[in-house]
Amino acid sequence: MSNEVSATERQHWLSYPKFLVRAFSVATDGPFSFYAWMTALTAVTLVGANAWANQVTQGMITTGMTDHVSWGLYIANFTFMVGVAAGGVMMVIPAYLYHDKKMHDVVILGELLAIAAIVMCLLFVTVDLGRPDRFWHLIPGIGKFNFPVSMLTWDVIVLNIYLLLNLHVCGYLLYMRFRGEEPNPRWYVPFVLLSIVWAISIHTVTAFLYSGLGGRPLWNSALLAPRFLASAFVSGPAFIIITMFAMHKFAGLALPAGPIRTLVKIIRVVILINLLMLVSEVFTEFYSGGAHTDSARYLFLGLHGYNQLVPWMWTAVGLNLAAAFLFLHRKAMDSAPLLITGCVFAFLGIWIEKGMGLIIPGFIPSTLHEIVEYSPSLIEWKVSAGIWAFGLMVLTVALKIALPILAGRTEEFLPASSKSAIVRNRVGE
Amino acid sequence: MTEKKGPPTGPVESNPANEPGPADPSRRTALKGIGATLGAAAFATAISPLRNLAESISAEELMQKHYKELDEDEKRAVLNRLEEEVKEQYGAEVEIRDHAPIPGTKFAYAINLSLCNGNGKCVEACHKENNHDRATNQSYIRVLEMPAGTMDMGKGNTTYDHSVPAKDKYYMPVQCQQCDEPPCTDVCPVQATWKDDDGIVVVDYNWCIGCRYCEAACPYHARRFNWKEPEIPAEEINPVQGYLSNRVRPQGVVEKCHFCLHKTREGKLPACLEACSTGARVFGNILDPDSEIRWVLENKRVFVLKEELGTKPSFFYFFDK
Numbered sequence: 060m061s062n063e064v065s066a067t068e069r070q071h072w073l074s075y076p077k078f079l080v081r082a083f084s085v086a087t088d089g090p091f092s093f094y095a096w097m098t099a100l101t102a103v104t105l106v107g108a109n110a111w112a113n114q115v116t117q118g119m120i121t122t123g124m125t126d127h128v129s130w131g132l133y134i135a136n137f138t139f140m141v142g143v144a145a146g147g148v149m150m151v152i153p154a155y156l157y158h159d160k161k162m163h164d165v166v167i168l169g170e171l172l173a174i175a176a177i178v179m180c181l182l183f184v185t186v187d188l189g190r191p192d193r194f195w196h197l198i199p200g201i202g203k204f205n206f207p208v209s210m211l212t213w214d215v216i217v218l219n220i221y222l223l224l225n226l227h228v229c230g231y232l233l234y235m236r237f238r239g240e241e242p243n244p245r246w247y248v249p250f251v252l253l254s255i256v257w258a259i260s261i262h263t264v265t266a267f268l269y270s271g272l273g274g275r276p277l278w279n280s281a282l283l284a285p286r287f288l289a290s291a292f293v294s295g296p297a298f299i300i301i302t303m304f305a306m307h308k309f310a311g312l313a314l315p316a317g318p319i320r321t322l323v324k325i326i327r328v329v330i331l332i333n334l335l336m337l338v339s340e341v342f343t344e345f346y347s348g349g350a351h352t353d354s355a356r357y358l359f360l361g362l363h364g365y366n367q368l369v370p371w372m373w374t375a376v377g378l379n380l381a382a383a384f385l386f387l388h389r390k391a392m393d394s395a396p397l398l399i400t401g402c403v404f405a406f407l408g409i410w411i412e413k414g415m416g417l418i419i420p421g422f423i424p425s426t427l428h429e430i431v432e433y434s435p436s437l438i439e440w441k442v443s444a445g446i447w448a449f450g451l452m453v454l455t456v457a458l459k460i461a462l463p464i465l466a467g468r469t470e471e472f473l474p475a476s477s478k479s480a481i482v483r484n485r486v487g488e
Numbered sequence: 489m490t491e492k493k494g495p496p497t498g499p500v501e502s503n504p505a506n507e508p509g510p511a512d513p514s515r516r517t518a519l520k521g522i523g524a525t526l527g528a529a530a531f532a533t534a535i536s537p538l539r540n541l542a543e544s545i546s547a548e549e550l551m552q553k554h555y556k557e558l559d560e561d562e563k564r565a566v567l568n569r570l571e572e573e574v575k576e577q578y579g580a581e582v583e584i585r586d587h588a589p590i591p592g593t594k595f596a597y598a599i600n601l602s603l604c605n606g607n608g609k610c611v612e613a614c615h616k617e618n619n620h621d622r623a624t625n626q627s628y629i630r631v632l633e634m635p636a637g638t639m640d641m642g643k644g645n646t647t648y649d650h651s652v653p654a655k656d657k658y659y660m661p662v663q664c665q666q667c668d669e670p671p672c673t674d675v676c677p678v679q680a681t682w683k684d685d686d687g688i689v690v691v692d693y694n695w696c697i698g699c700r701y702c703e704a705a706c707p708y709h710a711r712r713f714n715w716k717e718p719e720i721p722a723e724e725i726n727p728v729q730g731y732l733s734n735r736v737r738p739q740g741v742v743e744k745c746h747f748c749l750h751k752t753r754e755g756k757l758p759a760c761l762e763a764c765s766t767g768a769r770v771f772g773n774i775l776d777p778d779s780e781i782r783w784v785l786e787n788k789r790v791f792v793l794k795e796e797l798g799t800k801p802s803f804f805y806f807f808d809k
Contacts, residue, residue: 087520088516094523101527101530105530105531105534106534108531108534108535109533109534109535109537111535112534112535112536112537112538113537115537115538115541115740116537116538116540116541117716118714118715118716118717118739118740119698119713119715119716119740120715120716122715124715125715126703126709126711126712126713127709129700129703129704129713130700130704184699187699187700188697188698188699188740189696189697189698189699189700189713189714189739189740189741189742190696190697190698190738190740190741191697192541192545192550193550193678193695193696193697193698194697196554196678196680196695196697197677197678197697202678203554203678203679203680203695204677204678205676205677205678205679208674209674209675209676209677209701210675211675211677211699211701212677215677268701271675272671272675272704272705273671273707273797273798273799274671274705274706274707274708274794274797275704350640350641350642353642421704422704424642425709426706426707426708426709427630427632427641427644427646427662427708427709428641428642428644429646429709
């Protein structure tokens with residue numbers, strides 16, 4: 060008995076590194092277009108890394124932020140990406156709760172998106188730190204972790220655990236494929252179910268970062284967390300649909316019609332809920348009036364002649380309305396251009412609404428009612444673009460590994476000859 | 489500089505030669521290797537500005553423990569090092585001391601808005617006393633010029649530039665309210681800021697990671713971030729300094745009003761009060777029944793800013809007439 064266990068263990072010791080090497084090889088092999096895409100992303104990432112290095116060295120004076128608007132493009136992108144990460148597992152709910160077998164393979168896609176999105180979240184927070192060299196102060200046990208009082212420590216915990224959960228589920232399923240074994244549900248189904256709860260937790264906790272601040276009336280709303288979730292469950296699935304079409308075009312993935320239909324059904328409902336919540340926030344703000352309305356007034360109408368965000372916000376409203384219309388159109392299910400346009404509109408609309416449209420007006424007017432406007436500096440745009448490019452690289456590599464499985468081409472991932480050779484060796488021992 | 493610097497952005501490992509790959513594996517492997525090397529070298533170049541910074545941060549500074557975990561010897565070493573750094577960087581001889589709260593003390597501040605005339609002497613005194621950046625004219629105090637007959641800060645103006653007092657205006661200086669329920673210390677993820685026993689909310693500038701969550705949480709715009717290294721000519725540096733108060737702050741950390749604890753914890757008055765020519769400012773220990781601040785709190789109808797937020801400020805305002 061004990062011999063058997065140790066033999067399996069030894070097998071894992073040998074086959075796991077082998078799996079990593081193969082995965083690495085699959086992820087770095089591709090046609091010319093693949094190398095061109097990765098080279099372009101690397102170039103943008105490098106520009107971002109250089110901009111960040113300059114920001115750290117010269118100080119954050121190089122950003123557009125001030126003591127009045129002390130968070131900007133980075134935290135806006137962070138907030139949005141938490142939503143994309145949470146929305147990624149929206150695929151998981153129909154697959155596992157309703158036993159929709161067709162969704163099972165596509166679920167991995169959502170979880171890989173979640174991994175890339177979380178990596179981006181962590182980077183966006185890191186580049187916002189004035190002292191990244193003191194990052195270790197945040198590590199529980201080594202630093203001085205202000206848990207459970209600071210919501211930011213909650214966010215650090217839930218984001219990292221969410222990353223690990225998704226890495227485990229995706230890694231386990233792919234590794235089992237590599238070994239040619241049927242995945243044991245005991246080793247992934249509980250984690251999948253946990254990741255559903257966890258997806259909701261990451262976005263709830265991120266909303267609590269803001270809604271818990273009594274001094275910022277725009278954020279200090281109980282509706283913030285539900286609104287975050289609603290918008291996440293539009294932006295995540297929208298991105299997944301876009302990704303599926305891209306993989307269909309560039310990587311020969313057969314379009315999974317059933318899962319796409321399910322995702323569109325989800326978006327159809329949630330995009331309306333999101334708009335309803337936006338309307339109810341706007342109503343409460345404007346109908347009750349008073350000084351509490353100033354931030355909302357600045358965002359939608361402009362305040363005392365300051366109106367930098369107004370065109371942005373109305374663009375977001377327009378995009379969200381147009382996306383809702385497109386998704387509700389009866390042709391949305393059948394017309395790819397219509398569907399893709401809807402997804403792009405929804406994704407961009409929410410990026411503005413929940414990014415800059417939420418973070419910046421929280422600071423305008425300031426707590427002493429001064430108005431100082433904010434626009435991101437070139438360095439902030441470069442760093443943000445760099446993180447987006449890096450995130451897309453992570454996603455591309457992850458998809459590259461998963462694609463052979465999604466497309467049913469496992470032999471590409473795992474040359475049959477070498478596999479049987481491994482097994483023969485193991486048995487021979 | 490080699491490709492070993494920094495984490496690689498591209499693939500670093502190449503296929504083992506015996507691994508069966510697609511067409512012409514050896515050429516492909518070689519190309520991958522070249523790509524990886526170029527990528528890594530480009531990354532090292534991209535982040536090379538960090539090398540300047542790495543030189544200016546000593547290992548002692550990087551590994552320094554939290555203020556509350558330093559023992560007496562370690563504290564002494566830290567203070568010496570900081571004094572050395574100011575000498576090296578700014579060319580100024582300073583003395584940095586560690587000031588503990590005085591037992592039986594709870595500081596409070598009150599401002600008589602009938603007397604304050606908005607001359608801004610407190611703002612200037614704070615700027616000089618606390619070694620603020622000269623270029624940005626930083627200070628912990630903002631004075632709102634308010635139209636008579638309103639308490640609505642939305643009608644106030646902090647950038648007035650005319651002789652004072654103007655007709656039908658009153659002036660309201662705002663600085664850290666040293667709240668008894670400070671939202672700023674709650675949100676700090678690394679406990680770099682806390683409320684001391686004498687009521688002063690302090691920051692360990694060598695522990696702050698610069699996330700600026702406290703700046704978002706403060707309802708009184710009391711916190712400032714060091715967006716760059718402060719610039720102060722050596723002869724203008726105030727050499728009497730405290731670790732938790734007015735020592736020259738590093739780049740990338742948050743700071744705030746500390747009731748001049750390097751003075752007040754030695755029985756002196758805050759610089760803003762000393763500079764005030766109108767007598768509007770009252771400061772003291774509210775646990776002392778004979779103190780002036782105690783008299784004001786007992787005899788004047790004082791109010792606090794944004795009382796509805798439940799922050800319980802130790803900073804009060806009142807009108808005489």
